[in-house]
Amino acid sequence: MPEWKKPLPTISGETKVFWDGCKKGELIIQKCDTCNDYQFYPRGICSNCWTTDIKWVHSTGRGKVWTYTITYQNRTPGFAEDVPYVLALVELDEGVKMFTNIIECDPKEVKIGMDVEVTFVKANNFITIPYFKPVS
Amino acid sequence: MVNLNHGAAIVGIHEHQTRYAPDKSELQIQGESVIKALEDAGLTKNDVEGLFTASSTIRNSGLNLADYLDMYPKYVDNTTVGGGSFEFHLSHALTAIAAGRIKCAVITYSSLAKSGGISVGTGGVARFGHPRLDPSPDSFEEIYGLTTVGLYAMIARRHMELFGTTSEQLAEVAVAMRRHAGLNPEAQFRDPITVSDVVNSRVISDPLHLPDCCVITDGGGAVVIASPELAKDCKQTPVWILGVGEALAHQGAGKRDLMYIAAKQSHGPAFEMAGVKHSDIDMAMVYDSFTITVIETLEDLGFCEKGEGGQFVSNGRIQLGGELPLNTDGGGLSSNHPGMRGIFLLLEATRQLRHEFEGTERQVPNCNIALCHGTGGALGSRHSGGTVILGRN
Numbered sequence: 001m002p003e004w005k006k007p008l009p010t011i012s013g014e015t016k017v018f019w020d021g022c023k024k025g026e027l028i029i030q031k032c033d034t035c036n037d038y039q040f041y042p043r044g045i046c047s048n049c050w051t052t053d054i055k056w057v058h059s060t061g062r063g064k065v066w067t068y069t070i071t072y073q074n075r076t077p078g079f080a081e082d083v084p085y086v087l088a089l090v091e092l093d094e095g096v097k098m099f100t101n102i103i104e105c106d107p108k109e110v111k112i113g114m115d116v117e118v119t120f121v122k123a124n125n126f127i128t129i130p131y132f133k134p135v136s
Numbered sequence: 137m138v139n140l141n142h143g144a145a146i147v148g149i150h151e152h153q154t155r156y157a158p159d160k161s162e163l164q165i166q167g168e169s170v171i172k173a174l175e176d177a178g179l180t181k182n183d184v185e186g187l188f189t190a191s192s193t194i195r196n197s198g199l200n201l202a203d204y205l206d207m208y209p210k211y212v213d214n215t216t217v218g219g220g221s222f223e224f225h226l227s228h229a230l231t232a233i234a235a236g237r238i239k240c241a242v243i244t245y246s247s248l249a250k251s252g253g254i255s256v257g258t259g260g261v262a263r264f265g266h267p268r269l270d271p272s273p274d275s276f277e278e279i280y281g282l283t284t285v286g287l288y289a290m291i292a293r294r295h296m297e298l299f300g301t302t303s304e305q306l307a308e309v310a311v312a313m314r315r316h317a318g319l320n321p322e323a324q325f326r327d328p329i330t331v332s333d334v335v336n337s338r339v340i341s342d343p344l345h346l347p348d349c350c351v352i353t354d355g356g357g358a359v360v361i362a363s364p365e366l367a368k369d370c371k372q373t374p375v376w377i378l379g380v381g382e383a384l385a386h387q388g389a390g391k392r393d394l395m396y397i398a399a400k401q402s403h404g405p406a407f408e409m410a411g412v413k414h415s416d417i418d419m420a421m422v423y424d425s426f427t428i429t430v431i432e433t434l435e436d437l438g439f440c441e442k443g444e445g446g447q448f449v450s451n452g453r454i455q456l457g458g459e460l461p462l463n464t465d466g467g468g469l470s471s472n473h474p475g476m477r478g479i480f481l482l483l484e485a486t487r488q489l490r491h492e493f494e495g496t497e498r499q500v501p502n503c504n505i506a507l508c509h510g511t512g513g514a515l516g517s518r519h520s521g522g523t524v525i526l527g528r529n
Contacts, residue, residue: 007261009275010268040390041276047389067297067394067516069289070342071281076260079281087286087341089394089516096390099277112297129279 004123006078011127014044017056022128027059027118029094040096061118062135063092070107086110090132104133141409143234145367145374146226146526148177148360151483155324155353155472158251162194163204165246165356170205173358178371179240184360186211186241188229190221192475193247201244211238217384218512219423221245222359222478223522227380229361239363243482246356247474256475257285257349258340273387277517285349285426287516289341292428294395296343298443301431303343305446307334309427310347310469312455317466319456319498324351325470348427350468350477357479359486375489378505379410379525386518398521399436399509406523412505414439417525419488419500420460421481423511424467430454433509437523461500464488478510482524489528504528 011019018041021028031038032046033053045052068088074080086102088110102110104119116132123129150172152165166189174180187209191197198214201207211232215224222243229241249256261267261278269275295301311331317323334347367374383401386392407413414437422433431445439460440448448454454462463469465484468477485506493499505527513519 006281007269007278009279010271011275012271015271015275038390041272043272043389067290067294069286069293069344070339071283071286071289072338072342073258073285073340074260074281074283075255075258076281079260082281085281087280087282087290089290097387097394098390099280099282101280112294 001122001124004078007076008123008127015042018042019127022120022130025120027061027130028056029059029092029096031055031057038094038096040098060093063090063116063132065102065110065112065114065116066091066097067112068102068110088132090116100130100132102133103131109134138234140230140234140380141378141411142364142376144230144361144363145376146359146482146486147362147367147370147372147374148173148179149358149483149486150176151357151480152246152355153322154355155322156250157248157354162191162246162248163201166201166244166358167205169246169356169358170242170244173242173360176372177360177362178369179360181207183240183366184242185209185238186229186232188213188225188241188243189245190214190216190225190476191245211241217520219425219476220478220510220512220520220522221476222482223508223510223524224382224520226359226361226377226482226524227382227522230377230380233361233363239366241361242358243361243479244356244358245476245479247476248354249352249475250354254352254475256352258283282517283341284514285341285344287514288426288428289344290516291394291432292343295428295431298395299446301446303335303345304331305450306348306427306431307331308449309424309430309454310334312449313424313463313467313469315455316464317470319496320466320471323466323471324353344426344428347469350425350473351470353472353474355472355474357483359479359482373490373528375486376527376529377524378412378527379406379408381406381523383521384518385521394516397432397436397515398511398519399433399523402521402523403437406525410525412525416505417460417507418503419464419485419506420462421485421506421508422462423477423481423509424463424469425473425477425511427469429511429515430462432515433511437509456497456500464498464500476512478512478522481508481510485526489526
């Protein structure tokens, strides 16, 4: 496996379920048992009603591109050699937005509203990162 | 609530002329600016009771600055919410003065973003070295190669999609700022540019071209704020604080509509406190980190409807001589942007309200009321908005 030059996430007790899911190829998000709100990024309390009745639930892994940009300049190692790449916000079927890259397509093909689905890339033996690609 | 309208005034200002200062320290630029601003006010070191500052680079910024200048302030505020921090400082200083805690405060800022080679907009997370990411939110964001430009470009892209805003309309903002910079001898870039120059230049993060992005400079400045009693004894015509409003905007756990920015929340309280209408505003200083920032801010401040910002900035409306002259110093897009720019909004608005440019093209005629709106952070993730309304009377 080539060395992963991009920044890697730091996994904490609060977010471990999410990252463990990624390793298994599952996109797991949170839903509150008290107010029924979904939330992203994962956290130890429901940001809406401030209870701790958080459930981890499987996302459909599908959504739409809410917005995006084709990035042509970034000094960060790993991204500096990856330009142009697509930075996007994807709105999942569950109604929460997450940052991602749209991969496995020509950046110029990406459009707002485009249907996308999650795909996973193994960064190293401990960390797998979720990305999105056009629905085939 | 206590009526804060006219509760304090800006009585002294200084903008450090430098745009490149590799031989100075940040604290030195702040110190030089504070001394000059107090001279401008006709006040001295012993008058200053409150110290307000923010920094991306100076550790414990207020403490280190007090040490550097050998000051013993009894009121300290290092609120740091990105480039708009200084509008928040002014709001807090007003409150502290109106409550009688202090009579005089100094707000100051400096940065060596240029000589330090900091890629403010395109460095991504590498501009902080290559750190261990915080578990959240960074670990869910920085792994995808966010840049500051990118976070604004995403909002510009959706603005275009929803409202039909064009690259040419974004470019109108850059063209207006450059024209104003041509009237400011200290501005970083002064040669006129055209809409065609902007849309045919290099794309940094689609749809934003290089001239859609603010310049990177060194620089700094200071603002002195005084109680009404103290202001009477100062050298300069006081510039009164009429109204202030503060707000934060963020992802809302993934559910917020990011097309509405903090200005939408902060402007109402400021206008209400000031007791003025939009049509009363003679000029505005709107944080112009990127051209899209200006369009979104004008919409959410209520100067036009949502989605109409692109049309609003066209046809010279935001240029000197237009209906709402903006950023008459050339703004962050052409004059200076040392990492954070909020303090410079207060400085130029004060110069305009003092009629410092009387008899020249740069002066907004009969300038009596000005609005400043600082935006800090990034529209696409999380940001602050501070609205300040200032008046000559």
